Amino acid sequence: xxxxxxxxxxxxxxxxxxxxxxxxxxxxxxxxxxxxxxxxxxxxxxxxxxxxxxxxxxxxxxxxxxxxxxxxxxxxxxxxxxxxxxxxxxxxxxxxxxxxxxxxxxxxxxxxxxxxxxxxxxxxxxxxxxxxxxxxxxxxxxxxxxxxxxxxxxxxxxxxxxxxxxxxxxxxxxxxxxxxxxxxxxxxxxxxxxxxxxxxxxxxxxxxxxxxxxxxxxxxxxxxxxxxxxxxxxxxxxxxxxxxxxxxxxxxxxxxxxxxxxxxxxxxxxxxxxxxxxxxxxxxxxxxxxxxxxxxxxxxxxxxxxxxxxxxxxxxxxxxxxxxxxxxxxxxxxxxxxxxxxxxxxxxxxxxxxxxxxxxxxxxxxxxxxxxxxxxxxxxxxxxxxxxxxxxxxxxxxxxxxxxxxxxxxxxxxxxxxxxxxxxxxxxxxxxxxxxxxxxxxxxxxxxxxxxxxxxxxxxxxxxxxxxxxxxxxxxxxxxxxxxxxxxxxxxxxx
Amino acid sequence: xxxxxxxxxxxxxxxxxxxxxxxxxxxxxxxxxxxxxxxxxxxxxxxxxxxxxxxxxxxxxxxxxxxxxxxxxxxxxxxxxxxxxxxxxxxxxxxxxxxxxxxxxxxxxxxxxxxxxxxxxxxxxxxxxxxxxxxxxxxxxxxxxxxxxxxxxxxxxxxxxxxxxxxxxxxxxxxxxxxxxxxxxxxxxxxxxxxxxxxxxxxxxxxxxxxxxxxxxxxxxxxxxxxxxxxxxxxxxxxxxxxxxxxxxxxxxxxxxxxxxxxxxxxxxxxxxxxxxxxxxxxxxxxxxxxxxxxxxxxxxxxxxxxxxxxxxxxxxxxxxxxxxxxxxxxxxxxxxxxxxxxxxxxxxxxxxxxxxxxxxxxxxxxxxxxxxxxxxxxxxxxxxxxxxxxxxxxxxxxxxxxxxxxxxxxxxxxxxxxxxxxxxxxxxxxxxxxxxxxxxxxxxxxxxxxxxxxxxxxxxxxxxxxxxxxxxxxxxxxxxxxxxxxxxxxxxxx
Numbered sequence: 001x002x003x004x005x006x007x008x009x010x011x012x013x014x015x016x017x018x019x020x021x022x023x024x025x026x027x028x029x030x031x032x033x034x035x036x037x038x039x040x041x042x043x044x045x046x047x048x049x050x051x052x053x054x055x056x057x058x059x060x061x062x063x064x065x066x067x068x069x070x071x072x073x074x075x076x077x078x079x080x081x082x083x084x085x086x087x088x089x090x091x092x093x094x095x096x097x098x099x100x101x102x103x104x105x106x107x108x109x110x111x112x113x114x115x116x117x118x119x120x121x122x123x124x125x126x127x128x129x130x131x132x133x134x135x136x137x138x139x140x141x142x143x144x145x146x147x148x149x150x151x152x153x154x155x156x157x158x159x160x161x162x163x164x165x166x167x168x169x170x171x172x173x174x175x176x177x178x179x180x181x182x183x184x185x186x187x188x189x190x191x192x193x194x195x196x197x198x199x200x201x202x203x204x205x206x207x208x209x210x211x212x213x214x215x216x217x218x219x220x221x222x223x224x225x226x227x228x229x230x231x232x233x234x235x236x237x238x239x240x241x242x243x244x245x246x247x248x249x250x251x252x253x254x255x256x257x258x259x260x261x262x263x264x265x266x267x268x269x270x271x272x273x274x275x276x277x278x279x280x281x282x283x284x285x286x287x288x289x290x291x292x293x294x295x296x297x298x299x300x301x302x303x304x305x306x307x308x309x310x311x312x313x314x315x316x317x318x319x320x321x322x323x324x325x326x327x328x329x330x331x332x333x334x335x336x337x338x339x340x341x342x343x344x345x346x347x348x349x350x351x352x353x354x355x356x357x358x359x360x361x362x363x364x365x366x367x368x369x370x371x372x373x374x375x376x377x378x379x380x381x382x383x384x385x386x387x388x389x390x391x392x393x394x395x396x397x398x399x400x401x402x403x404x405x406x407x408x409x410x411x412x413x414x415x416x417x418x419x420x421x422x423x424x425x426x427x428x429x430x431x432x433x434x435x436x437x438x439x440x441x442x443x444x445x446x447x448x449x450x451x452x453x454x455x456x457x458x459x460x461x462x463x464x465x466x467x468x469x470x471x472x473x474x475x476x477x478x479x480x481x482x483x484x485x486x487x488x489x490x491x492x493x494x495x
Numbered sequence: 496x497x498x499x500x501x502x503x504x505x506x507x508x509x510x511x512x513x514x515x516x517x518x519x520x521x522x523x524x525x526x527x528x529x530x531x532x533x534x535x536x537x538x539x540x541x542x543x544x545x546x547x548x549x550x551x552x553x554x555x556x557x558x559x560x561x562x563x564x565x566x567x568x569x570x571x572x573x574x575x576x577x578x579x580x581x582x583x584x585x586x587x588x589x590x591x592x593x594x595x596x597x598x599x600x601x602x603x604x605x606x607x608x609x610x611x612x613x614x615x616x617x618x619x620x621x622x623x624x625x626x627x628x629x630x631x632x633x634x635x636x637x638x639x640x641x642x643x644x645x646x647x648x649x650x651x652x653x654x655x656x657x658x659x660x661x662x663x664x665x666x667x668x669x670x671x672x673x674x675x676x677x678x679x680x681x682x683x684x685x686x687x688x689x690x691x692x693x694x695x696x697x698x699x700x701x702x703x704x705x706x707x708x709x710x711x712x713x714x715x716x717x718x719x720x721x722x723x724x725x726x727x728x729x730x731x732x733x734x735x736x737x738x739x740x741x742x743x744x745x746x747x748x749x750x751x752x753x754x755x756x757x758x759x760x761x762x763x764x765x766x767x768x769x770x771x772x773x774x775x776x777x778x779x780x781x782x783x784x785x786x787x788x789x790x791x792x793x794x795x796x797x798x799x800x801x802x803x804x805x806x807x808x809x810x811x812x813x814x815x816x817x818x819x820x821x822x823x824x825x826x827x828x829x830x831x832x833x834x835x836x837x838x839x840x841x842x843x844x845x846x847x848x849x850x851x852x853x854x855x856x857x858x859x860x861x862x863x864x865x866x867x868x869x870x871x872x873x874x875x876x877x878x879x880x881x882x883x884x885x886x887x888x889x890x891x892x893x894x895x896x897x898x899x900x901x902x903x904x905x906x907x908x909x910x911x912x913x914x915x916x917x918x919x920x921x922x923x924x925x926x927x928x929x930x931x932x933x934x935x936x937x938x939x940x941x942x943x944x945x946x947x948x949x950x951x952x953x954x955x956x957x958x959x960x961x962x963x964x965x966x967x968x969x970x971x972x973x974x975x976x977x978x979x980x981x982x983x984x985x986x987x988x989x990x
Binding site (some may be wrong): 006007008009097098099254255256258259261277280281282283284285286287288289290312314315316332333334382383384385388389391392395396403404405437446447448450463467468 | 501502503504592593594749750751753754756772775776777778779780781782783784785807809810811827828829877878879880883884886887890891898899900932941942943945958962963
């Protein structure tokens with residue numbers, strides 16, 4: 001507990017002097033932090049960002065850069081896709097639930113087009129090109145892609161499919177030097193700098209400072225550590241927590257998402273849950289602490305052409321959906337056990353495609369068989385189990401249907417021979433999506449339901465638009481969207 | 496939020512006068528509260544219990560009365576079952592996980608025999624008789640039963656099976672007048688009364704009172720409501736929260752366990768999460784907020800003789816295990832969709848048995864078929880799906896094996912004809928098992944990891960021995976066990 005023994009709030013009267021001071025103090029210089037900084041500075045506030053590492057970026061700049069946007073963005077329109085805020089909301093409520101914060105999702109969908117335009121105005125580049133193949137990311141620098149299973153069962157029957165994964169145009173895709181996340185963060189950080197936002201690096205926040213004049217506990221600063229020395233920072237108007245998920249806090253993972261223990265992914269070590277703990281130390285409410293984004297370490301081009309089965313040889317998800325859904329289903333409902341069954345022809349077809357994650361193809365099949373029976377026996381599955389699955393699948397696939405799981409005709413072909421079996425057990429990882437409960441102004445809510453005065457939060461230290469489900473881009477999406485709100489609301493406080 | 500807008504802690508300096516006063520103040524007169532009261536009184540403390548309803552009992556007195564105990568209790572020994580604390584611990588860590596509080600489970604197993612003897616010493620009656628049939632409860636007043644799947648796959652291969660569901664001897668089982676839970680609570684409440692424990696009824700706690708002399712916030716009392724009027728209660732040594740789960744707090748259920756929305760069961764309306772919220776208002780840590788006990792509304796005698804399939808006609812759990820596991824698997828991994836497939840002979844055999852939940856048999860099968868193909872068609876399942884499942888099951892069942900799910904030979908017989916299909920979709924309900932994080936002395940832990948001075952908790956407002964899993968008797972088990980600890984620890988504080 002050495003990391004967290006200092007999280008108790010401190011009273012302002014115990015602070016002898018302030019080492020730093022600003023109107024709005026932001027902890028964390030990732031996507032939520034930079035957006036909060038820009039908006040607070042634009043509203044006339046003096047802004048100071050405290051960042052634990054040596055530079056801006058956070059998990060955002062290492063990520064693929066997906067931002068989940070829709071409702072008819074200029075990019076969607078230019079590429080011929082129809083969408084509306086209502087249609088987007090219908091999808092999000094179902095796919096990201098159950099239990100989504102309906103007011104937040106509604107608000108997010110209504111503001112989505114404006115948010116896209118705002119990102120463009122800050123200099124974030126989006127290339128007018130659509131990537132329509134299965135994949136975790138586009139194979140090149142395309143700007144738009146399906147990223148949540150919108151065009152697959154069961155959602156395609158609930159809302160009109162529209163791609164909403166908006167991607168900043170990457171540079172040097174091959175080397176990964178300037179990925180989508182970097183190309184999102186760079187213009188934003190430059191904008192913030194241009195607006196006079198100050199940043200102090202190598203500073204790690206430890207506790208919140210509360211004004212003793214107010215019984216309800218108004219947040220007026222933070223205590224932090226820099227090179228082992230305590231640093232005090234006064235926030236005249238408000239503090240914004242933007243410190244990311246708790247994917248790397250072992251104790252919190254054990255207490256909330258034990259399935260994810262020892263499998264953090266798409267996350268950075270700095271994601272230690274400190275923002276959540278600091279909010280809780282003032283009585284903040286949290287939500288959906290068991291929820292997680294789950295990556296499935298396999299090439300979607302192969303997955304969409306094969307059949308995914310569990311430890312009993314049964315299918316459990318339509319293979320043509322967003323691979324994050326395959327990951328969630330595998331980890332949350334199948335004890336992290338999955339196998340990919342694919343025939344030689346389909347495997348060759350997958351290998352012939354472009355893919356951003358071709359490296360997954362380097363892993364050879366663990367088992368092969370001239371027949372399903374042979375493969376089943378090689379895999380050690382009970383006799384008949386896999387055969388029964390393939391028999392039922394093939395019977396309908398011959399007609400391009402999948403009554404069991406609703407796979408689309410274009411991806412539904414009978415499995416032939418010879419066959420390969422890929423071992424995808426324990427092939428998942430992810431980050432947490434639960435956290436502080438916030439309102440539409442990104443105010444951190446107390447368990448009483450009232451906001452905690454002076455405290456704001458955004459990004460993955462909050463529970464955002466996702467409850468149990470996930471779509472790629474929702475984290476950078478609600479992080480940037482509610483990061484802006486946090487900056488606006490904090491700046492608006494009268495100091 | 497009208498229910499919770501008052502949960503913010505109040506400072507002692509704002510309290511003009513105390514309406515009640517005691518050394519140890521306990522909120523909630525269910526199993527955890529009564530055990531805390533007894534131990535605190537025995538330790539010499541003046542004890543006051545505040546109960547929201549008109550009498551003692553809580554959810555405990557309405558329950559079946561299971562207490563999960565083992566490690567070689569006199570009852571286990573008398574009935575010829577071998578067990579040890581280590582064996583018990585092996586089972587609990589696996590079955591109640593992943594993510595159990597290992598220190599707590601170890602402590603609980605080590606103290607289990609002593610705890611059984613203590614219950615007996617307080618006058619709780621246990622009949623020396625074992626009930627070995629599948630069931631939610633014994634058919635009569637038997638005192639011991641398997642209540643967590645100890646003797647079924649996969650646990651029978653992990654720890655030596657031993658029944659640990661200890662049941663206070665019921666009276667008038669037929670009318671349900673004096674069930675196991677009542678027969679547990681009655682002697683305990685009488686013991687407490689005999690020790691001079693006072694109780695005030697129709698009092699609903701609203702907020703905690705914190706001493707302003709101590710920066711870290713020492714709990715010195717509670718503010719409550721009685722008939723709409725505010726009541727202040729001073730606690731000289733400590734406050735014990737024993738207010739039950741949050742099964743009836745719609746907002747918390749939506750934020751933490753949306754799957755359980757609108758399906759509370761084995762719970763009472765008073766379980767509104769107030770104890771958890773009050774702890775959180777002082778910065779308490781919580782754990783496993785998504786976890787729940789899940790009842791499966793079906794007769795285990797039928798379930799063990801049939802085959803349970805999901806919406807795709809696939810088996811997903813060994814039907815001979817604890818029915819609460821079938822409920823959890825159905826709700827958590829199968830979207831609450833389950834069907835029971837059983838042949839006429841097995842159905843008649845089940846109907847010929849005794850069962851405490853025979854009333855489930857009143858529900859007729861929704862579908863029937865002379866063949867599996869006919870039943871499958873009647874049920875609207877894709878052609879071949881159920882047939883494939885039954886074919887694989889029957890092939891192995893003919894030899895009494897079940898390589899898919901490890902069902903025991905005695906319960907594994909091929910399905911014959913004619914067949915019946917029972918619609919068990921949405922046939923689940925339950926209560927929450929997540930809550931405040933406490934240590935082995937039932938001290939409520941702050942997010943800093945340190946105890947919150949003067950604050951104790953036990954029972955279902957805490958996260959106890961269960962993480963994701965459940966076994967019948969673990970709630971009354973850890974509620975009584977850590978209720979006692981809370982009473983001892985609170986009484987030991989120097990006022």
